[in-house]
Amino acid sequence: MPDLKVEQPKSLVAIVEERLRDAIVDAEMRLGETLSEEALSEALGVSRTPVREALARLQLQGLVTIVPKKGTFVFAPTEEDVSELCVFRYMLETQALRECMSKAREAALAAMKGALLAMETAQANGSRRDYARADTVFHEVFFQHCGNRYLGNAYRGVSGRVAALRTHLSVPLEGEQERSMAEHHQMVEAFAAGRLADLDSILHRHIMRAWHAYADVLRTGAVRG
Amino acid sequence: MPDLKVEQPKSLVAIVEERLRDAIVDAEMRLGETLSEEALSEALGVSRTPVREALARLQLQGLVTIVPKKGTFVFAPTEEDVSELCVFRYMLETQALRECMSKAREAALAAMKGALLAMETAQANGSRRDYARADTVFHEVFFQHCGNRYLGNAYRGVSGRVAALRTHLSVPLEGEQERSMAEHHQMVEAFAAGRLADLDSILHRHIMRAWHAYADVLRTGAVRG
DNA sequence: GTTCTCCAGTCCGTATGCAAGATACAGGAA
DNA sequence: TTCCTGTATCTTGCATACGGACTGGAGAAC
CATH class of the missing domain: 1.10.10.10 (Winged helix-like DNA-binding domain superfamily/Winged helix DNA-binding domain)
Incomplete structure (x- = not known):
């Protein structure tokens, strides 16, 4: 059949x-x-x-x-929420990347490159929404290839909030998208080269920078959007 | 008022x-x-x-x-499920312990000792169900004191399965409960002394031993309980 | 004896109705 | 004016009704 x-x-x-x-x-x-x-x-x-x-x-x-x-x-996140979420998110992503690298390196790398391409396209088109979506996809790749469904489930449990914060609290800071793109590129490079420590530190910087940006927006109260 | x-x-x-x-x-x-x-x-x-x-x-x-x-x-877990669950669980618990130790060491220690006492009582009474419950409480302590709600939520998302496996797949192996108690004692000691690396390795051994036991039960098909 | 077909029983997916708690606001008493 | 209170109107919580989809078995055709 x-x-x-x-x-x-x-x-x-x-x-x-x-x-x-x-x-x-x-x-x-x-x-x-x-x-x-x-x-x-x-x-x-x-x-x-x-x-x-x-x-x-x-x-x-x-x-x-x-x-x-x-x-x-x-939902209406507090500054503390965002902080805890970022810490948790870093924890999940770094673990997932570790698993990816040892279990499905090629497949994961290809998928990451694909998502990166989508981000570049969105950036070229100037669509912030598409960029945010592609960004979300990029990070989901880690969990699709990590080979542990529980890790993926845990991420799905918070991915909605992460994605929502991205669109609600991201302000179009000068050069922000460029910095973000650069970091994603660095991540792909480090992953391809198997430099796990570098990958970790880039990811950490990446997430923590997002956190600071969100926290600023929350503090200044410019939260409606 | x-x-x-x-x-x-x-x-x-x-x-x-x-x-x-x-x-x-x-x-x-x-x-x-x-x-x-x-x-x-x-x-x-x-x-x-x-x-x-x-x-x-x-x-x-x-x-x-x-x-x-x-x-x-x-639910009916497969051997693979159990394996992934154990890996995930180790990841969560080790992270939670890390946070506990830096943020709420005394409170966590006291709670762990309390749960340990309950386990000893249950063991003395010969109640396997009470022992399993106290065991569950012991591990929940990590998440109640880790100061990150997302970490706790993620654990709650799998704690049901963990607890269910404990009762469904635990077989009363010779000396098993004694080994388990000993490991919990070691964990408390290592935690009290702030020996994070030791704690990690004990926890890892603890969870992986459980995994092997569960996997054996699943393989032999003696799964109805 | 084997296979196909039909039918009855069972399950869930969805819509709807009613009850009870929460809130906001008008109106009266001090 | 200020404060209290009763009520109108909102909300969700839960129960119930109906229809479609699936399953298993009885009976007919081969």
């Missing part, structure tokens, strides 16, 4: 979850904004049940906060 | 989730067993809605597997 596999149609819950996730990550909604199950179900053209279930899942990803009998809100 | 706070009654979802989690972790159900939303809702005396939501949460913790239109099943 040839391998005939049909993909199951997505459930409404999955569709709603994805749509809401994109809306939050792509900054179509403001941080802290109130969401009503009923209003969402109406806007999306489905009943409250799948909306409710999708919101519950998003809560577990930290993208929304559900307060019993009060309402559901887009 | 005196600080009068009433504790909110837990939602049905939370109650059901906890109950089912306990049932799985404490081996009241067999691995791979079929669960029907309707049967569960009847057995628990609630409607399908909260049961369904609780099952969705348990799926994200890896304790059940939901197959669309077919049914829900208690």
Whole structure:
């Protein structure tokens, strides 16, 4: 028998979850904004049940906060949150890279280069959203090739917040995107050469710089966007 | 005003989730067993809605597997699963211990000693279930004091599986519990003395030994418990 | 005896209805 | 004016109803 596999149609819950996730990550909604199950179900053209279930899942990803009998809100990170998230993220990524390098070096390298290309294209087109998306893909590569599903799951659990912070709190600082691109290039080079220590330090610098930028934006209160 | 706070009654979802989690972790159900939303809702005396939501949460913790239109099943780990889980777990715990030691050494130490005491009590009483629970508490201490909520969340995401494996796959090997107790004692000592490298190696040995034991049980197929 | 087909039973996915808690605001008392 | 209080209206929590999809077995055709 040839391998005939049909993909199951997505459930409404999955569709709603994805749509809401994109809306939050792509900054179509403001941080802290109130969401009503009923209003969402109406806007999306489905009943409250799948909306409710999708919101519950998003809560577990930290993208929304559900307060019993009060309402559901887009997450609103504190400075401390962001700090802890960055530390955690560095920890996961450095571990994943380690595994990648020993287990699937070539495949990972190819995928990283692909994502890098997408970033360059987005930069050339001047699309900040596409750049942010490609950036997200770049970091996801580590987990797709690390060979440990638990590591990937853990990352998926925070990747939404990471991606949302990227779009909500990144300010177009002078030369920022260039610095970011340069660091990604350095990471690929270090990875290709197997220089794990260098890779670690670049990644550390990369994430910590992002953290400082986010923290600044949070402090100055320029958080709506 | 005196600080009068009433504790909110837990939602049905939370109650059901906890109950089912306990049932799985404490081996009241067999691995791979079929669960029907309707049967569960009847057995628990609630409607399908909260049961369904609780099952969705348990799926994200890896304790059940939901197959669309077919049914829900208690998770059934493969040997590979267990291996990856152990690697991941070691990674999380070693990181958490590192943070504990630098941030909340005294508090963590006290809590570890408390859990150790509970383990000794359980061992004296010959209660394997209580011992397993105290063991679980011991390892949770690392995350309660590490000061990073994301690290704790990630652990909570797998702690159910870890605990379930402990009860389902642990066989009462000759002298096993003694070895386990000894290793926990060593961990506390190394932690108290601030010997991080030793701590790491003990933890590594501890987790990997558990892994071998689980893998053996899985291979021999003596998995129903 | 083997294989195909049909059907009944069971499961989940979704929609909807009702109850209870939270909030905001208007209106009355001091 | 200020403060309290009752109520209208919002929210979510949970129960229930219905329909589609899947599964397993009985019976017919070969």
